[in-house]
Amino acid sequence: xxxxxxxxxxxxxxxxxxxxxxxxxxxxxxxxxxxxxxxxxxxxxxxxxxxxxxxxxxxxxxxxxxxxxxxxxxxxxxxxxxxxxxxxxxxxxxxxxxxxxxxxxxxxxxxxxxxxxxxxxxxxxxxxxxxxxxxxxxxxxxxxxxxxxxxxxxxxxxxxxxxxxxxxxxxxxxxxxxxxxxxxxxxxxxxxxxxxxxxxxxxxxxxxxxxxxxxxxxxxxxxxxxxxxxxxxxxxxxxxxxxxxxxxxxxxxxxxxxxxxxxxxxxxxxxxxxxxxxxxxxxxxxxxxxxxxxxxxxxxxxxxxxxxxxxxxxxxxxxxxxxxxxxxxxxxxxxxx
Amino acid sequence: xxxxxxxxxxxxxxxxxxxxxxxxxxxxxxxxxxxxxxxxxxxxxxxxxxxxxxxxxxxxxxxxxxxxxxxxxxxxxxxxxxxxxxxxxxxxxxxxxxxxxxxxxxxxxxxxxxxxxxxxxxxxxxxxxxxxxxxxxxxxxxxxxxxxxxxxxxxxxxxxxxxxxxxxxxxxxxxxxxxxxxxxxxxxxxxxxxxxxxxxxxxxxxxxxxxxxxxxxxxxxxxxxxxxxxxxxxxxxxxxxxxxxxxxxxxxxxxxxxxxxxxxxxxxxxxxxxxxxxxxxxxxxxxxxxxxxxxxxxxxxxxxxxxxxxxxxxxxxxxxxxxxxxxxxxxxxxxxxx
Numbered sequence: 001x002x003x004x005x006x007x008x009x010x011x012x013x014x015x016x017x018x019x020x021x022x023x024x025x026x027x028x029x030x031x032x033x034x035x036x037x038x039x040x041x042x043x044x045x046x047x048x049x050x051x052x053x054x055x056x057x058x059x060x061x062x063x064x065x066x067x068x069x070x071x072x073x074x075x076x077x078x079x080x081x082x083x084x085x086x087x088x089x090x091x092x093x094x095x096x097x098x099x100x101x102x103x104x105x106x107x108x109x110x111x112x113x114x115x116x117x118x119x120x121x122x123x124x125x126x127x128x129x130x131x132x133x134x135x136x137x138x139x140x141x142x143x144x145x146x147x148x149x150x151x152x153x154x155x156x157x158x159x160x161x162x163x164x165x166x167x168x169x170x171x172x173x174x175x176x177x178x179x180x181x182x183x184x185x186x187x188x189x190x191x192x193x194x195x196x197x198x199x200x201x202x203x204x205x206x207x208x209x210x211x212x213x214x215x216x217x218x219x220x221x222x223x224x225x226x227x228x229x230x231x232x233x234x235x236x237x238x239x240x241x242x243x244x245x246x247x248x249x250x251x252x253x254x255x256x257x258x259x260x261x262x263x264x265x266x267x268x269x270x271x272x273x274x275x276x277x278x279x280x281x282x283x284x285x286x287x288x289x290x291x292x293x294x295x296x297x298x299x300x301x302x303x304x305x306x307x308x309x310x311x312x313x314x315x316x317x318x319x320x321x322x323x324x325x326x327x328x329x330x331x332x333x334x335x336x337x
Numbered sequence: 338x339x340x341x342x343x344x345x346x347x348x349x350x351x352x353x354x355x356x357x358x359x360x361x362x363x364x365x366x367x368x369x370x371x372x373x374x375x376x377x378x379x380x381x382x383x384x385x386x387x388x389x390x391x392x393x394x395x396x397x398x399x400x401x402x403x404x405x406x407x408x409x410x411x412x413x414x415x416x417x418x419x420x421x422x423x424x425x426x427x428x429x430x431x432x433x434x435x436x437x438x439x440x441x442x443x444x445x446x447x448x449x450x451x452x453x454x455x456x457x458x459x460x461x462x463x464x465x466x467x468x469x470x471x472x473x474x475x476x477x478x479x480x481x482x483x484x485x486x487x488x489x490x491x492x493x494x495x496x497x498x499x500x501x502x503x504x505x506x507x508x509x510x511x512x513x514x515x516x517x518x519x520x521x522x523x524x525x526x527x528x529x530x531x532x533x534x535x536x537x538x539x540x541x542x543x544x545x546x547x548x549x550x551x552x553x554x555x556x557x558x559x560x561x562x563x564x565x566x567x568x569x570x571x572x573x574x575x576x577x578x579x580x581x582x583x584x585x586x587x588x589x590x591x592x593x594x595x596x597x598x599x600x601x602x603x604x605x606x607x608x609x610x611x612x613x614x615x616x617x618x619x620x621x622x623x624x625x626x627x628x629x630x631x632x633x634x635x636x637x638x639x640x641x642x643x644x645x646x647x648x649x650x651x652x653x654x655x656x657x658x659x660x661x662x663x664x665x666x667x668x669x670x671x672x673x674x675x
Contacts, residue, residue: 040494051521056494064490125657165588192633193641196587200632208638212645220653 010316013288017102024103029184041088043235044104049190050181058088063169066150089238096242097235101287106177113218125220126266143230146171166199173203176214222264236282245303250274252299259290292320365596367620368405368483373418384489400455405464405483407450413555413594421450427468430509434460434500456487460500465510476612480619482513488524497523507542512617514538514595528625531576535569538597544568548599555591576628587632596620
């Protein structure tokens with residue numbers, strides 16, 4: 001048992017993650033061609049606009065279900081929404097925010113763009129602490145709008161006129177996954193400007209602008225879009241009940257800063273916070289790079305319930321970051337690569 | 338003189354009515370999802386495909402009652418709404434997506450007849466109105482058919498590929514038109530103007546080669562084809578054109594009608610009347626959306642994409658350039674404090 005644990009703790013989780021990402025990318029982008037149907041309300045971008053998608057992202061279900069008059073929503077029909085939410089939570093509880101780090105096809109594409117940027121030798125950017133805190137709010141604003149706009153299509157708020165039907169599924173209208181994932185199935189039909197009326201022109205142009213931002217942003221900032229992703233915000237609301245956990249023993253932390261330097265999302269609190277046990281924040285995608293880069297014995301742990309499945313160890317750290325070996329190099333303090 | 342004039346006009350009117358009746362018998366009878374303009378407020382609609390339903394009272398429970406209006410005439414826009422009397426000799430058949438017979442009936446709403454059935458399953462309902470009558474030495478068999486896709490996303494999307502397959506019922510429906518499905522069809526599928534489809538008239542479950550099939554759209558376009566050796570007729574819907582943007586409504590469902598008829602030598606007896614020929618006629622109606630190419634543009638999206646890319650990249654380059662600090666050399670004199 002100790003040998004197995006030692007082997008896991010010394011393993012290269014990033015390489016494991018790379019292969020899991022490829023497999024899940026194939027599953028979520030081409031699954032339906034293999035007659036796989038995972039289900040609706042998935043906590044990741046399994047985009048139904050993609051003909052190969054084996055399931056449906058929960059965000060589109062929510063937007064559909066919120067497009068209901070209050071009288072229906074607060075009746076038996078409301079059970080439909082609760083069932084969807086329950087199914088989302090059941091999927092989510094299993095892997096917690098590792099859905100983002102290991103399974104999200106849009107996240108995987110961003111990681112591939114980062115690898116391409118590395119090859120091209122272009123430096124990346126990081127947000128300063130102030131911008132980081134301010135920008136973190138955007139995903140919550142998008143999440144609230146995603147609920148409110150469909151509600152305002154079916155209901156009148158404070159006697160105001162109802163919102164136009166052209167705003168249906170507002171987040172899907174601007175989500176880059178709607179355009180990018182079908183492209184992998186050879187479907188270009190989602191790449192369009194809709195000239196029906198002013199609202200559709202604005203929304204479809206905004207979608208193309210977000211798409212351009214996605215590509216350029218991912219080139220200069222690791223996991224650029226994840227920072228604004230309302231799915232990430234929604235997941236964080238249920239993160240505490242996830243059975244997969246990332247915990248920290250503050251007493252063992254020397255605040256060397258390795259963990260925050262390797263973090264693709266640029267989360268500083270993981271290095272600075274020595275009081276919290278649960279270190280999963282709203283921006284965390286549970287890629288476990290921090291655990292790999294921590295040289296302190298048992299300082300960071302990945303647990304299923306309270307059972308440790310992967311821990312930071314000195315031996316594992318040196319094995320992964322041994323400068324004499326063929327393993328990777330830890331970025332220096334002022335690294336931009 | 339007065340009496341003879343009156344007689345002439347009676348005679349003339351009788352001829353006119355007789356000819357109108359004869360012409361009416363040539364017109365296809367079909368099932369329409371569109372209520373008459375003056376009854377629009379008396380009915381409601383259900384699901385993604387906006388099936389016409391009876392209005393439910395507040396708090397009313399149970400299955401939704403879908404209704405299809407009985408119409409006559411080849412013009413989709415102007416075909417008249419029929420009133421079927423009890424003596425008209427009709428039967429209705431409705432089959433659920435799981436091939437179960439559903440209880441259906443003809444009811445009259447303010448003098449217009451509709452076929453009504455309860456809708457409580459996801460998938461295609463096959464609705465038929467069968468009318469038989471003998472006129473002269475011919476038995477007329479008219480089958481009006483509608484394939485109605487019932488779907489609400491709230492009910493899920495299970496077994497989509499299986500549920501959208503066409504189903505026929507030769508044991509009760511002798512003659513009907515079947516639309517062959519596209520590979521990408523699901524519960525959200527809508528025909529769009531400009532699409533190409535294959536239709537197959539089936540007599541007793543077998544395709545009929547060499548008979549005429551006519552397709553008419555709400556915008557007034559119609560085309561007549563003959564079925565080929567395999568009994569299929571292919572139509573490419575004409576792409577509807579809208580002169581002004583204000584006419585273009587991508588959410589508006591337009592309707593089309595397709596019908597086919599032929600006569601065959603077959604003698605027999607129907608309701609005590611002998612016949613030597615059987616005239617089969619069938620119709621199918623469905624909705625379609627305007628073509629996406631009428632209101633979406635890939636080229637414009639590429640232009641917006643490229644311009645956005647250039648602006649964003651230039652913005653980042655300028656931002657990075659402005660944050661560059663000029664090289665400064667600091668020389669520390671170690672003896673300065675002394």
